[in-house]
Every structure is written in structure tokens, then in C-alpha cells.
Amino acid sequence: MVALQLGGAPAATLGEVKNRADLVIFWGSNPAESHPRHFTRYSGSAKGRMNPRGRKDRYIVLVDIRPTPSVKYADEFIQIKPGHDYEVLTAMRMLTNGNRPDMDSVGDVAIQTLERLVQRCKDARLGVLFFGQGITETRGKHQNSMAIYQFGKDMSRHSKFLTLPMRGHYNVVGSGNTMCWQTGYPFAVNFGRGYPQFNPGEFSVVDLLKRKEPDAALIVAAEPMDHLPYEAARHLENIPTIVLDPRETLTTKMADVVIPVKHAGVSVEGTAYRMDHIPIKMRSVLNSPWPKDDEPLSTIIARIKAIRKEEAET
């Protein structure tokens, strides 16, 4: 996200990928296990307007630090040394811009291999680089994504080239978009001064919890006890924690207050944003006895206003 703000990125829908892309690169992503139908619906075997033969009309490259189940769906697998994404991407940028690095290999990848890949990108009708958590969650974090975006920018001088993140949670794009639209910032926002302030590192969840700053927490549709680093998550055990979730999780088991809600997309309709920022209306197939999560949130807002008013009067 920070990389996106620093570098900018050419974007397109997955429909463009399906209809036009003839070169697809997955970097630090294992779609066979994380996004199993991405390949069949959009990026691999999907038949599109300019890809009438589907898989045969696309060249697929997988870049990762180890072979994953996605390898068998790719035409080429490039294994790089763990923690060397930035170096490899920088070498690829040099090659894109006509400079050859003065070495035989970068991050355990032969320069010739990278030269071939860069040439493929330059020759592509539409090239797409999808990057996953292998890029975003590794050492260097947003600098790695930044290198990806800069490579995409450089490559755009030679061909149509896209760099798209493989987003995880089904509406994580929506959470960024909604926060942007309502507060001006996509995440790590603080309202302490009465207006929104943005500062990743200061107001981002892991940093706040590691520094033990929050004195109460409201968790909505997330699993911090499972997904956050333990040294951050354990602060939640020491402060009053409220959880809104349809199902029991590690976090509800630890929480001081549990408020069950309907499951968006399962027991209630709602809107979510696909990874390419397309809003999609979700359907409901089951009945749940609990309200949708915006109802208890509205009640909490009304009650806090009432409590404030009572306090002001006394």
C-alpha cells in the first residue's frame, strides 16, 4: 500500500487480463493454493477475446524461493534465493533500461534467465506481474513491492505491462477503498485529534500493539490472535477486547466481549471489492439469528453518544 503511494501503478481489471494478457508472471504467490480459481477464471486457462485457445495463448512464469504446487501450471519456474527479490528486480530494471549488470547471477538466478524474461515482457501484447505475500511479507516489505511497481513503470515504456497485487482477504481491497473514501487514507489512521491522521509505523496495528499503546480494542471481522505476530497480539490479552464475528475463533475465545453477527456473503447480502477494485454484490444463502454487523456498531455509536451526554450533564 505504501509502495503504491510512492510509486503509483498501472491498473486493469481481471477481465483485461483474461482477454488480453499473453504473459503472466506470478512472483512470491502460490495461486494454486491461495487463489485456486484465479488461474482458470482469469490468468491461466481462461479463454478470452485475444486468447481464444486459453492456456496455449499464454506464457506463464512463476518466481518463488521454492517450488510450490503452482509450478506445474507454469511454463517456466525461476527459483530465487530467499530475501533477494529486491536485487533480482533491480537487475531486471537495469536490463529493461538497457544496462547489463556486471555479474553472472543475481539472487541465484543467471543473468541470461533474467534477460530472456525481460525480453518476453518487452515482446508481450499485455504482460501482467501478479505479486503475493512472498513480496509483501518478506524482509524489506514495501520496498519489495516498490521495486515491482518501478519495474512495471520501466517496462511500460516498452510494452503494455501491469503489476497487480494478489490480495488475500475477500474484502481487504474494500477496507482500503472505504477508508480512503471516508478518511482520505487507506489504513493506519488515527482520529485522536478529531481529524484523520495517517502514519504507518505509528498508527499501524502491529506497531501500536507492540508498543502496548491501545487501552481497549474492537476487532471487527478479523483474527488478530491467529494472524498478527504474537508479541503484538498478546497485548490484546491485557486490555478489554471486543470482537464482532460470526463464528468462534481464537480471538473470540480470548475476548472480553463477544458480539455475534451475520456472516457477510453467507447469511446476509453485502458489497465487497474484488482484488481488481470491482465492487461485487454478495448473496445470502443461510439464515442467522444475529443482526448484520453494522447494527450493533450503530447501537454502540448511539450508546456512546448517550453516555457522553450524561457525563456532560453531571
Add this chain to the structure above:
Amino acid sequence: MTAVKQDEGITVTEHVVCPFCATLCDDLVIHVQNNQVVKVRNGCNLARGVFENAHKEWATPRVNGKEVPYDSAVEEAARILAASNNPLIYGLAATDVDAQKKCIELADLIGANLDNASSV
């Protein structure tokens, strides 16, 4: 929405969107009997996991581990947040846009830190 009632009390819903990953596949066909998903068509393993387990392990309203009426849990949540000096609101990635908007409204009201899963 196309919902076809079948003979043995099974409701079939087409064009269902899968709330698991951000590919948001929108072509699932879900068979429901007695408020339980009995069949998932077109979905991947992850989608089957979401729908087939959706009726299991529902959360219950609780305060300090004890089951309470729903309104009491909401009241306690309001009390905690009203008393907090530096609250944190975190999550948002696995719910819909309306709930996200409410989280932002609440964060604005109580001067909270607000963060979502893209920061992790």
C-alpha cells in the same frame, strides 16, 4: 437471484459470491437443506470450507466468558469504548462495505486508531 426450490426441501441458489479470497468468484451454486449447505458447485476447496462449515461453531454473545443477552454484550462494548483513552479498531477485511463505514464513523466518534489487514 435465482433460487429454485427442489422436492426434498433443498434450496438451490445460483451466482453466489464466495467470501474467502479476493478473487471473489461469483458463479457458485449452493444447495441448502435445513439451513445447512449440503453441496457447493463450482467452488474451490477454500470455498467449500467456507460454506460447508458456515453453520458450525457460531459465536454466542458473551461478556468475560459468560453468555449474556445480546443487548448486554453491546452495552458492555459501548461502556468499554466510551471509557477508553486510546482505543484501537482493527479488522474490516472480512466484512462488507456498510460495516466498514460504521467502523469509520465509530473511530471518528471515539478518536480511535483504525487499521485494516493490508497493514499487516
